[in-house]
Every structure is written in C-alpha cells, then in structure tokens.
Amino acid sequence: MTTPLISGKIGEMADWKEGMPPVVRFAPSPTGYLHVGGARTALFNFLFARHHGGRFILRIEDTDRKRYQPDALAEIFASLKWLGLQWDEGPEAGGGAGPYFQSLRTALYREHADRLLAAGRAYRCFCTEERLAQLRLEQEKAKMAHGSGYDRHCRDLEEARVRALLAADTPHVVRLKVPDDRSVAFHDLIRGDIAYDSAQLDDLVLLKSDGFPTYHLANVVDDHLMGISHVLRGDEWIASTPKHILIYEAFGWAPPLFAHMPVILAPDGGKLSKRRGAASVLDYQRAGFLPEALRNFLALLGWAPGDDREVMPLEELIAAFTLERVQAKAAVFDETKLEWMNGVYLQRRSAESLLPDVQAIWEKMELAHDALADEVFLKKVIAMFKERSRKIGEIAENSLYFFRDPLEYDAQAAKKYFKPDMLPRIDALLAALADLQPFAQDALEGLYRRLAEELGVSAGKLIHPTRLAVSGVGFGPGLFEMLETLGRETVLRRLRKARGQIAARGQDGN
C-alpha cells in the first residue's frame, strides 16, 4: 500500500458542517490490553459514526518503541471484535488513508516536521536528556509558578551553530515554537469553551531524536490527513488539546471538533486497574460476561438516552446516541449492575447461542462423555439455567447434577426436608414414578399433585424433598421440567439413594 507523503494542501481542509457524515477514529497505543475505559471510548466513537452514517477508523499509535508490546495488538483487535465494534478502516480492514500504523508513517511525520522547520514554526533542539532532567529538578526546587517546562534554550540558536551541530550528527529533537502570552481556546462538544494561556504551554517536542514523532505531531498530522471530523477521546487529553490547536495553526489547517469523554473509575474512586476489578475487556469475557451486556453497560457509563431505557440492544444504542447526552462527570464502574445486565441478556439469549461457551466449561470438568455429546440434552439444561444465572459460568456450575449424581445434600435443606416422615412418601413416589407414562413434565406434575392429595399433604411436601434428592440443593429450575430432563432411571436411582440417607439419619436420631 503506497501513500502519498502529503495529501491535501495546506489550508484547504474544510470545516465539518452539520449534516456531513462524520469521520472518527479510535487510536489505541499497543502498550497492553484494552481496558474498559478504552473500550468505552471506542464504543462512543463507533456509536457516533453509526448514528450519523459516518466512518469509524482504527489507527494504531505505536510511536513509542520502548513501551511497545507485541501481544497487545491482537488483544486490542480481539476485544473490539468481541464487543462488535467493527472498524470501517484500519488494520485488516484497509482503506484509502493508510497505512494505519503510525510506525509505518514516519517519513510522513518527518516531512511535516521539516515543513514547520522551513516555515520557522519549529526549531531543532540539541539539549541532552541530562540537561532537561537537571532543568526539571531546578524548577521543582524553585517551585516556579510560571514558565515551567522547557526553557527554550535552543529556540534562537544561530544558523551556523545549528549547521555545525547537524554536521556533527548531534542527536536532536524538533520542537514547536509556542507563541508568547496568547489565549488558545477551543470548543469542547461536551464541556463547552475551554481556554488556556499559551504561557502555560512549553515548546513541546514534535519529533523525537530517534526519528519517531511524538503523539502530538502524529495525532495532528494523521487526523488531518485521514479527514477526521470529530476527535472523541479520553479527557486526559484536554490539557494537550491547546498544543494540538497550535500545531494545526502552524500547519495552516482547520482543527477538527473535539469531545472529551469522562474517565471510568474503580469502585473506590481510584483509577481502574487489574487489581481493582478486571479492567481488561477480555477478562470480562473470561469471567462469563456477554459482549452485548458489557457493551450496553459501558454505553450507560457517561451517557444516557434521556428516557428510562436501560436495556438497549446495539441498534437502539445507535439510534439514540448523541454527543450532547454524554456526561462530563467521571463514572464509577459498578460491577454489580453489570452482572444484573448480563443476567438480563442471558435470559434473552437462546440456549443454542450459549451452547459453545457453556460446553467449553463443562468439558473442563471431567463429566460423562455421552451426556456432553447430546446437544439436545445440553440445550435443555442451558435453557433451564440461563433464566436464573448472571454469568455464563453459573449455568455450567449450577447444573452439574445433570451430569452426575449429587455427592452430598445441602445441609440446611436436608435438615428441613429429609425427615423420617418422608420415608413412606418417597416409597409412594418411587412406586408411582416407576409406572408413569409418559415420563414428562405435565404427567409428572399431575402425579405429584394427585399423590399429595391422596397422602393428605401439600404438594410442596413432595416437591422439595424430591428436588433435594435429585439435585442435592434446595433451589433450581422447576421440578417437573428437571425430572423430565433427568429421565426416569436417574430420578429413581437418586430417590432410592436419598431414601437410604433418610433412613440412616432416622436411626442416628438426627
């Protein structure tokens, strides 16, 4: 893929006008996994593009060779795809504005830095890292109220001196000449007008001594060249935006529109991290969350549709999403609510669609092979448990008695239901169940109700002990559905086993 070094002439970039399809980008840095904060930013970009019929570009900002992690890329792609945030242009997708890796565009950035150099808007700086560190130390000590940052030491070097240093191959960076005492203002679509005094900004580095651009240069050049109309990014970039405005100005380009998304915080109000809740998108996948649930939950962090809807499938999110309704306040990631929402989506899912994920968990549990091979049976089990589970894993874990006899009985439930007076009732059940035709839900219910009446007890007196006998626990799906799926042979076996337990207990006086 060849890209012209410079596309678009200076000053020709038109402002985006209301009604034009917007072009947005998500620009992660491959320094680690994609965390939910980044995912939310990607989601808002995606929703914004879809809502307005625009384009969503994925661009990889891999200009920091020190922090680059080779695995990060695959993880980021997998995370976005899992969440259903397919990008229109970018790695794997292609597009006319590529390449979409900044490391492949370094010639472009150098070219642009040269233009600024030639125009007198930037200068070469030969200061060593040691000098800069020393400078910072002194400023710290002096607690300088003003003018902290680079001291412009190289800003006015004589031309001859610069030539000599260049001839000697002296390492150097390129810095922007930031104007003195000017107000640099921009309009944030979420927060309104924000203004900085240029005296607050030091002469930032555009090109590093290794030839790679800084984020500031690469981001401005790429956003311009890729025709980005709206920059939707995390609010940690607010303070950098005036620098970017200055760079656009130096190039003679019209800046895009900006909207800074609020951050997502951990429950303790601190930064989200691996230690405080998962944070990584793929960790949530592993923990048994559905992509549509995480996506819906994330959309509601910092955004609301304005009415009382909360459970909103993707199409609804796209239809309702507008930047005006994005909140400026940071939001705490409340995993409990995520779990609730996951439960909602679990109920909405078909057993069929859940099968692969649940099956994968069951298969790690050394269960009987023949049962695991019977998909019809598995889907019945999933159907029963997805209604009352909050994570995929719960479906697999709470349904184990469909694959093997319970090893023990819940003590509390046993104390309540496994009493000696149950023995004759179990005998009656055993006899009736052995002959029941068909061994199916409705017939089973009829049998239980009839028998209860004959014995002069409430149906619950038969139902609860049966549940405990066949499942080992005091809760679960409807009993008759459960018995039908388990099958006559299994049910009778487990009832007999429970009968033995109760008899033994009776003798112990328990």
Next chain:
RNA sequence: GGCGCUAUCGUCUAGGGGUUAGGACGGGUGAUUCUCAGUCACUAAACCGGGGUUCGAAUCCCCGUAGCGCUGCCA
C-alpha cells in the same frame, strides 16, 4: 506549586428557573407458581458548602472545598 476539568440517592443517571427531584442497580419489606439466585409489588435513600442574580434556584454567576487530569524525547 501552576493550569484545567468535574460535583443530584451507596453506584449509574433524568432534570436544562417554579417537579411530591424521576428511573435503574444494590439494600429492605411483602407477594408468588414447587424452591430462588426467578418474577411482581411496595419502601428507605441525593441536589458538596457559602455567597450572589431572581418573585422563585438542583438548574445561571462567583468563591471555597473535594476528586481527577495535565505539567515527559509516554500515549
């Protein structure tokens, strides 16, 4: 330290001068088919503080406070 952003129930939020400040999660109480970790109903719970502007402020302005961000040849 400087600069900036933010501030409604515990949490996510609605609200854009006049409301009994609404909804959701979680909590509590109750109901329910055989259980609930399901479902339904009910309930407790908030405008950070102080000044203005106004007949009237959750809403507009200022100050304070707190939290967060930036202050890198990281993004």
